[in-house]
Amino acid sequence: xxxxxxxxxxxxxxxxxxxxxxxxxxxxxxxxxxxxxxxxxxxxxxxxxxxxxxxxxxxxxxxxxxxxxxxxxxxxxxxxxxxxxxxxxxxxxxxxxxxxxxxxxxxxxxxxxxxxxxxxxxxxxxxxxxxxxxxxxxxxxxxxxxxxxxxxxxxxxxxxxxxxxxxxxxxxxxxxxxxxxxxxxxxxxxxxxxxxxxxxxxxxxxxxxxxxxxxxxxxxxxxxxxxx
Numbered sequence: 498x499x500x501x502x503x504x505x506x507x508x509x510x511x512x513x514x515x516x517x518x519x520x521x522x523x524x525x526x527x528x529x530x531x532x533x534x535x536x537x538x539x540x541x542x543x544x545x546x547x548x549x550x551x552x553x554x555x556x557x558x559x560x561x562x563x564x565x566x567x568x569x570x571x572x573x574x575x576x577x578x579x580x581x582x583x584x585x586x587x588x589x590x591x592x593x594x595x596x597x598x599x600x601x602x603x604x605x606x607x608x609x610x611x612x613x614x615x616x617x618x619x620x621x622x623x624x625x626x627x628x629x630x631x632x633x634x635x636x637x638x639x640x641x642x643x644x645x646x647x648x649x650x651x652x653x654x655x656x657x658x659x660x661x662x663x664x665x666x667x668x669x670x671x672x673x674x675x676x677x678x679x680x681x682x683x684x685x686x687x688x689x690x691x692x693x694x695x696x697x698x699x700x701x702x703x704x705x706x707x708x709x710x711x712x713x714x715x716x717x718x719x720x721x722x723x724x725x
Contacts, residue, residue, distance in 0.1 A: 498611040541593075568584045582660065582664050595656075602655070620656065623651060
């Protein structure tokens with residue numbers, strides 16, 4: 498199984514002056530925890546990581562000795578994934594795409610997604626929404642609609658797709674000027690099926706300083722549970 502890691506973002510919402518994936522988390526760069534999980538997964542044969550040109554030297558040092566191909570990413574996540582798809586080895590049939598900021602992903606979730614991808618053209622890890630969600634008019638802040646909670650799932654990564662279909666979806670997006678926040682949305686626009694793989698409540702995306710605190714607590718608990 499091939500896997501791409503999106504790591505070309507910035508630290509703007511974190512309030513950081515550099516890529517948040519390079520920020521320290523328990524004395525290691527945040528991305529190092531993501532890479533640990535990927536390297537421990539038993540189903541992954543090839544890994545590529547999309548990084549910005551500015552961060553390339555830092556990531557090159559981080560992956561020294563690891564079987565990871567660095568790929569220059571784009572200005573958006575969508576552009577970065579397109580660059581990653583172009584860099585896949587010839588003959589790649591399926592690919593998992595993971596957000597590097599989801600540093601608490603487990604090898605088990607990666608492997609479950611990899612196995613599930615063998616029988617579906619598209620999938621995402623996701624968890625049921627626990628809160629009641631309101632659709633609100635941006636101009637008035639008035640509630641417009643309350644969607645049934647039992648039908649709502651919070652999207653996570655890994656997401657996985659058949660490579661030929663995803664490449665075609667990205668080309669269509671480029672031709673039509675579509676801008677989306679995840680690859681599943683491209684499949685949805687083309688009426689291609691995307692299946693849910695139950696994710697993990699701890700598989701949070703580190704986006705804000707509070708997320709970083711929560712990630713630290715979860716990692717400390719995990720490490721403590723492994724102590725003799």
